[in-house]
Amino acid sequence: MKGFVTLIGAGPGDPGLLTVAGAAAIQKATAVVHDALVSEAILAQACPNAERYDVGKRAGQHNTSQDEINDLLIALARADQVVARLKGGDPFVFGRGGEEAEALKRAGIPFRIIPGVTSVVAVPAAAGIPITHRGLAASVGIVTAHRLDGADAPDWDALARLDTVVVLMGAERLSSIAQRLIEAGRSPQTPVACIQSGTLPQQREVIGTLADIAERTHAAELGSPLIIIVGNVVRVRELIGYG
Numbered sequence: 001m002k003g004f005v006t007l008i009g010a011g012p013g014d015p016g017l018l019t020v021a022g023a024a025a026i027q028k029a030t031a032v033v034h035d036a037l038v039s040e041a042i043l044a045q046a047c048p049n050a051e052r053y054d055v056g057k058r059a060g061q062h063n064t065s066q067d068e069i070n071d072l073l074i075a076l077a078r079a080d081q082v083v084a085r086l087k088g089g090d091p092f093v094f095g096r097g098g099e100e101a102e103a104l105k106r107a108g109i110p111f112r113i114i115p116g117v118t119s120v121v122a123v124p125a126a127a128g129i130p131i132t133h134r135g136l137a138a139s140v141g142i143v144t145a146h147r148l149d150g151a152d153a154p155d156w157d158a159l160a161r162l163d164t165v166v167v168l169m170g171a172e173r174l175s176s177i178a179q180r181l182i183e184a185g186r187s188p189q190t191p192v193a194c195i196q197s198g199t200l201p202q203q204r205e206v207i208g209t210l211a212d213i214a215e216r217t218h219a220a221e222l223g224s225p226l227i228i229i230v231g232n233v234v235r236v237r238e239l240i241g242y243g
């Protein structure tokens with residue numbers, strides 16, 4: 001069997017942040033299966049004859065389920081395709097890459113993982129915000145705003161005790177996230193940065209505090225993809241001349 005799958009982290013958006021190993025694997029692929037956040041400039045590196053499958057999840061359109069994606073990867077590999085499975089950021093950071101690797105392993109399909117530059121670190125960095133900084137932040141929590149309450153909800157009390165909190169997929173729930181962190185003990189004056197489309201030419205930022213970030217972000221009409229950074233590290237942006 002010639003079929004093979006490479007799970008590739010495509011980075012946060014800027015094609016320059018795709019790894020050399022990732023680019024080489026894309027060029028060798030006969031089939032490319034990609035998420036919505038993978039840019040055209042990266043997809044264009046594939047051979048023109050490579051089949052393309054867009055399995056990205058977008059509001060208002062048919063969502064390809066995780067099971068359907070797993071089945072597609074297995075079927076392509078069984079048809080002797082060399083598959084580049086491209087995911088935004090790093091495949092194992094809120095990317096469901098682990099589930100795909102498990103499915104491939106169960107099906108007996110050979111695969112390899114190429115890590116990517118995760119938006120969790122790169123998007124703040126591109127806006128002048130280090131997620132740790134000597135004297136300001138020595139601990140970081142990373143969460144998605146997928147579920148704010150209930151059994152699967154983040155432990156807000158534990159998060160509030162960390163120096164920096166990075167929230168993914170939180171564009172529509174900013175006010176609730178800020179409220180949860182204030183209720184868990186963070187000062188309403190804690191600095192917050194919201195960065196949309198980080199590392200891309202259309203990158204936009206809104207800076208505020210837990211008390212006013214939702215209003216400011218709404219007024220600026222920021223939307224997805226959005227990263228929220230909570231903590232004193234946001235102040236570094238101005239210190240280094242990015243503010």
Ligand SMILES: C[S@@+](CC[C@H](N)C(=O)[O-])C[C@H]1O[C@@H](n2cnc3c(N)ncnc32)[C@H](O)[C@@H]1O
Nearest residue numbers: 089090093095118119168169197198225226227
């Ligand atoms: C499903 S998660 C995937 C994360 C990805 N695996 C990673 O390591 O970056 C998608 C979320 O990542 C964040 N994100 C990814 N790329 C981004 C970018 N260029 N700018 C801002 N946020 C981004 C947003 O919160 C978005 O909703």
